[in-house]
Amino acid sequence: MKELRRYQWLVGILLVALFLTGCKTGHQFVKKTEFKDSDKIIISFAGPVDEAWATNVGSYAVYEKPDPDIVLNIKGIALNSERTVATITFAAPLNTGEAHILNTTGIMSEGQDLGAGMLTVKKLYIGVLISILLGAALINNFVFTKYLGLCVFFGCSQKRGTAIGMGLVFTIVLSFAAVMAWALYQFVLKPYQLTFLNIVVFIGLVSLSVQGVDTILRKINPALFKAFGVYLVLVIANCIAIAVPLMLADNEYTGWESFSLALGAGIGFLIALFLMACVRERLELAKVPPSFKGLPIAFVVAGLFALAFLGFSGLSIY
Amino acid sequence: MKEIIKITFALTISCMIAASAMGLTYTVTAKAKKHNHHMNVYNAMVGLLGFGEENPAPSDLKFLHVYRYIVEDGDKKFLGYMVPVEKGSEEAYEMVLMDLEGNFVEKLEVPISAEKVEEDLDRAKALQEVLAPPKTFSYADSSVVATSGGKRLGYVMPGKFPGFRTFIHALVAMDPKFELLGLEVMEHEEDAGLGKNIEEEYFKNQFKGKTYEKLQTLKVVKKPLPVEYKKYLEESKWEEGMFTEEDIAEIRKQYKDADIYAITASTISSKAVTDGVKILAKKFAYRIGKLDSVLKKEEIHAAF
Amino acid sequence: MAIQEKTNRQLFVDGILSENPIFKLALSMCPAVGISTSVMNGILLGTAVLFVQVCSSCTIALVRNYIHPKIRIPTYTLTIATWVTVIDLVLAAYVPVAYKAMGLFVRLIVAFAIITMRLEMFASREPVGKSFWDGMGMGLGFMFAMMVLGAVRELLGQGKLLGFDILGFGPLLYFVLPCAGFVVVGLMMGFFNWIEVVYNRRKEA
Known part of the structure; x- marks a missing residue:
């Protein structure tokens, strides 16, 4: 495990890059716009604004990005005592999944007109990504709610050590493969209308990334390769590895979204493997009817896990 | 060296055969798929408007x-x-x-x-x-x-x-x-x-x-x-x-x-x-x- | 390996019974758990698998002497992927309703271990005729297992078989719920093992 710590900086860079993509408004005087509850939008200004302007309903026009002709009804506007944060309350709940455009008339601050603004209000991108990630890991866990990757799941869940190794290797390879698959799909297959080649291309890509990780790992870190190399071959036999690229092609995900879906799928697989391995280690000692020994009882246990994972289904994260 | 060439050649040939097989199927099925999809939507719309077996849709619908x-x-x-x-x-x-x-x-x-x-x-x-x-x-x-x-x-x-x-x-x-x-x-x-x-x-x-x-x-x-x-x-x-x-x-x-x-x-x-x-x-x-x-x-x- | 001496008929029967891909070899479990909610689903996916298995087996058996041993596995994968694409496109075009019911699983046939295994173990060594029967046996064995699972789940969950009302009520909704797939497969496997144990005991006695 210590070997893996070296790669912490990589994760750090990824996170910083993510945060940077999320922050942008549309007017220099506006620091932040965000949704609150289901029917409010909050605007944070860089300095105090004039109350008469800020609380006038006519100063704002808000619509969903694809529907510029349907302006939403504003119920009321509240300004905080420092006059820097305006809270707009709407008559009907907002569809927060969609980006909203907020047009303002010239922003008035200390009697000065700072010009009109066209602000975009949307969920923080990292929030969307995290919800995709957790969604793939827990709510739509590939093993327990989508029933994929079962061959490897039952094959590698006898010992905890094996389970962790397999899960980690799978997560890394899948993330590589998914991002490549996304790029190939968006920039080659789709523009040239070759989407019918999806299956062949994606399975080739998965094999290729397995081979790639194999070669790189062997050169860079032989110790790590010795520990985890055996699992690499098994990745190809796992149908999650081919299901994830197919899903992100079907759902038209963006690059970051593809990455977090793949990461979530991998983490979900790791969780499932680990949980199952914990139970199966104990099952060895349990008194199981002879005809149920081995796989049959493992299946029944997995069924119970699946039932438990159904409990995540109502969870909404962001 | 000779073997690599041989392998590359074999792979290229098989990929080409596979690709042409898939391409052929695609061209044959694409039309049917579109037509079926179209009919599917059409029938659903006719049904939604309240027409069916007993109440056939007017011919100029x-x-x-x-x-x-x-x-x-x-x-x-x-x-x-x-x-x-x-x-x-x-x-x-x-x-x-x-x-x-x-x-x-x-x-x-x-x-x-x-x-x-x-x-x-x-x-x-x-x-x-x-x-x-x-x-x-x-x-x-x-x-x-x-x-x-x-x-x-x-x-x-x-x-x-x-x-x-x-x-x-x-x-x-x-x-x-x-x-x-x-x-x-x-x-x-x-x-x-x-x-x-x-x-x-x-x-x-x-x-x-x-x-x-x-x-x-x-x-x-x-x-x-x-x-x-x-x-x-x-x-x-x-x-x-x-x-x-x-x-x-x-x-x-x-x-x-x-x-x-x-x-x-x-x-x-x-x-x-x-x-x-x-x-x-x-x-x-x-x-x-x-x-x-x-x-x-x-x-x-x-x-x- | 004893496979060499088997006749076509034996190959065919073995695939369905003693080497049944789901209950005996425990391969390709994903669809067995995922979409075995009705007999119809079993028949549909079974047909698709049968098609891919037979076609791939025959293709590989045909060219088995020309395959370079170093690119054996990629060639298998390519063959399977091609046939899966073909059946995927055909199903999507001509039976869209059934295609929708099966979701991703048609395209995931490409990752089914059973098909690659049969190519490696059988079709790459045997002539076309034998490979054909072996593929038929395996495909039908898969279909048979899927249908049995589907029948159990459909009957116990909805009280129906093939969409016809048999019981008139659904005894246990649980069996149709997605998560019941694991339990049903586990119970069926245990049941088959138990039959074997009892059968062997009788024979000894």
């Missing part, structure tokens, strides 16, 4: 598509409706541009034939000719106006909204007074035994006959569906003599203003569909009103 685009010119935004217009015996298409308040701006003739108009790519190509840069346009949605004998029978709107698992694709039909004619779920990935029941008649037929006013306040209630109402909703299971005319009229009256009864253990799916239908219907009713007044004022003879 026509589905006219209206495509909505968002057109941008610098920082100004317009709505562009691509509508079929009557021009002698031929069908032609015109792009009607209006500003965001619904005032007429401009109309443009779009050089496209009736067969090609349903293809996204062909439409974009034709529009490129009339809406040259710096104007840019992006496709928003489409809706269908059903006509027969020069009269409007209703509207059908395809829509997609987030369900419990993934997106639910559905068709919603309204009559010219914006009363709901029905709902058809086309594609979804809800769970079998739970959310999948949004396909069932006892759920989707609950939307039938809801007025536009009721739709504004339509809610999902977590109450068991009354037995008699369920029997009435499951139209395909009706037997001879199960309901008399009076029974039907009475049930219809009793539940006309009822809210939507949620599917047991699938409230989220039920609510997703109800909200989706509400939003879809509301937006459409608003837009078709604006479009109609512009068409009337500017004397554009749309084919519907």
Whole structure:
């Protein structure tokens, strides 16, 4: 495990890059716009604004990005005592999944007109990504709610050590493969209308990334390769590895979204493997009817896990 | 070295054979797929308008598509409706541009034939000719106006909204007074035994006959569906003599203003569909009103 | 390996019974758990698998002498992927309703271990005729297992078989719920093992 710590900086860079993509408004005087509850939008200004302007309903026009002709009804506007944060309350709940455009008339601050603004209000991108990630890991866990990757799941869940190794290797390879698959799909297959080649291309890509990780790992870190190399071959036999690229092609995900879906799928697989391995280690000692020994009882246990994972289904994260 | 060449050669040959096999299948099946999809949607729309075996659709029933685009010119935004217009015996298409308040701006003739108009790519190509840069346009949605004998029978709107698992694709039909004619779920990935029941008649037929006013306040209630109402909703299971005319009229009256009864253990799916239908219907009713007044004022003879 | 001496008929029967891909070899479990909610699903996916298995087996058996041993596995994968694409396109075009019911699983046939295994173990060594029967046996064995699972789940969950109302009520909704797939497969496997144990005991006695 210590070997893996070296790669912490990589994760750090990824996170910083993510945060940077999320922050942008549309007017220099506006620091932040965000949704609150289901029917409010909050605007944070860089300095105090004039109350008469800020609380006038006519100063704002808000619509969903694809529907510029349907302006939403504003119920009321509240300004905080420092006059820097305006809270707009709407008559009907907002569809927060969609980006909203907020047009303002010239922003008035200390009697000065700072010009009109066209602000975009949307969920923080990292929030969307995290919800995709957790969604793939827990709510739509590939093993327990989508029933994929079962061959490897039952094959590698006898010992905890094996389970962790397999899960980690799978997560890394899948993330590589998914991002490549996304790029190939968006920039080659789709523009040239070759989407019918999806299956062949994606399975080739998965094999290729397995081979790639194999070669790189062997050169860079032989110790790590010795520990985890055996699992690499098994990745190809796992149908999650081919299901994830197919899903992100079907759902038209963006690059970051593809990455977090793949990461979530991998983490979900790791969780499932680990949980199952914990139970199966104990099952060895349990008194199981002879005809149920081995796989049959493992299946029944997995069924119970699946039932438990159904409990995540109502969870909404962001 | 020689072996590498041999392997490369063998792989190239097999890839080429595989690719040509797949390409061949694709060209053969692509047409059939499109046709089947088209027929599927067509039949669903006919069914939604209330036509079936006993009540065949009139022979001059026509589905006219209206495509909505968002057109941008610098920082100004317009709505562009691509509508079929009557021009002698031929069908032609015109792009009607209006500003965001619904005032007429401009109309443009779009050089496209009736067969090609349903293809996204062909439409974009034709529009490129009339809406040259710096104007840019992006496709928003489409809706269908059903006509027969020069009269409007209703509207059908395809829509997609987030369900419990993934997106639910559905068709919603309204009559010219914006009363709901029905709902058809086309594609979804809800769970079998739970959310999948949004396909069932006892759920989707609950939307039938809801007025536009009721739709504004339509809610999902977590109450068991009354037995008699369920029997009435499951139209395909009706037997001879199960309901008399009076029974039907009475049930219809009793539940006309009822809210939507949620599917047991699938409230989220039920609510997703109800909200989706509400939003879809509301937006459409608003837009078709604006479009109609512009068409009337500017004397554009749309084919519907 | 004893496979060499088997006749076509034996190959065919073995695939369905003693080497049944799901109950005996425990391969390709994903669809067995995922979409075995009705008999119809079993028949549909079974047909698709049968098609891919037979076609791939025959293709590989035909060219088995020309395959370079170093690119054996890629060639298998390519062959399977091609046939899966073909059946995927055909199903999507001509039976869209059934295609939708099966979701991702048609395309995932490409990752089914059973098909690659049969190519490696059998079709790459045997002539076309034998490979054909072996593929038929395996495909039908898969279909048979899927149908049995589907029948159990459909009957216990909805009281129906092939869409016809048999019981008139659904005894246990649980069996149709997605998560019941694991339990049903586990119970069926245990049941088959138990039959074997009892059978062997009788024979000894």
